Amino acid sequence: MRTRESMVTAASDSALYQRGHRASWVLLLMVVLLFCDGCASNTRIEKGSLVAYGRALNGKPGVRVYYLGTDLAANTRASPPGFFVVLPGGAVVRYDKIDLATAQQCLSVRTDIPEWLKRRSPADSVGFKGGGYYVGFVGMTQTGFGMEWKPEISEVPRAGVSRQGPFWPMPLTLDQLRALIGQPDKIEKVIEINE
Numbered sequence: 001m002r003t004r005e006s007m008v009t010a011a012s013d014s015a016l017y018q019r020g021h022r023a024s025w026v027l028l029l030m031v032v033l034l035f036c037d038g039c040a041s042n043t044r045i046e047k048g049s050l051v052a053y054g055r056a057l058n059g060k061p062g063v064r065v066y067y068l069g070t071d072l073a074a075n076t077r078a079s080p081p082g083f084f085v086v087l088p089g090g091a092v093v094r095y096d097k098i099d100l101a102t103a104q105q106c107l108s109v110r111t112d113i114p115e116w117l118k119r120r121s122p123a124d125s126v127g128f129k130g131g132g133y134y135v136g137f138v139g140m141t142q143t144g145f146g147m148e149w150k151p152e153i154s155e156v157p158r159a160g161v162s163r164q165g166p167f168w169p170m171p172l173t174l175d176q177l178r179a180l181i182g183q184p185d186k187i188e189k190v191i192e193i194n195e
Helices: 004-039 100-106 115-120 176-179
Strands: 041-049 050-055 064-071 084-087 092-094 126-129 133-136 141-150 156-158 186-190
Touching: 041 176, 064 176, 064 186, 100 126, 100 133
Parallel strands: none
Antiparallel strands: 041 050, 041 186, 050 064, 064 141, 084 092, 084 156, 126 133, 133 141
């Protein structure tokens, strides 16, 4: 049978353990938060319906924009002024005015569409890709656009302010991105999650 003294000692030890355990969790949380700024390695940039992602690349200082895209159908926010892209084969078009015939001529039908995107897409939707570009259609209407720089892709997406150029290759600097889309509505640090 326990004495009152042993019960007080046990309760005191338990309280010390809980405080020590809590202190360990607080210390762990502080360490995670200390390094969390390093986790937020990507910069997300928004302008109307366009979203861009950038980070330090190739050992160069500053943010380099490696992805720029929009969901033209689902997004109710206004698109920024149109910039031009050079599709594989040399066709120069506005990013938000690509017609189905141009996509069929310059790009390949996209067969690697993720399941989550297939589930939310209408039955008559089709996607095209090539040279770092992604373009989506429902019927004859363009519904999406994306351009992405990847080191393993030999063709590099290029964009410019006018049809005559100059055309900057991706990854873009923030100054080049601002020239294309204007002053961003929002810039924030985010954590990158790869599927």
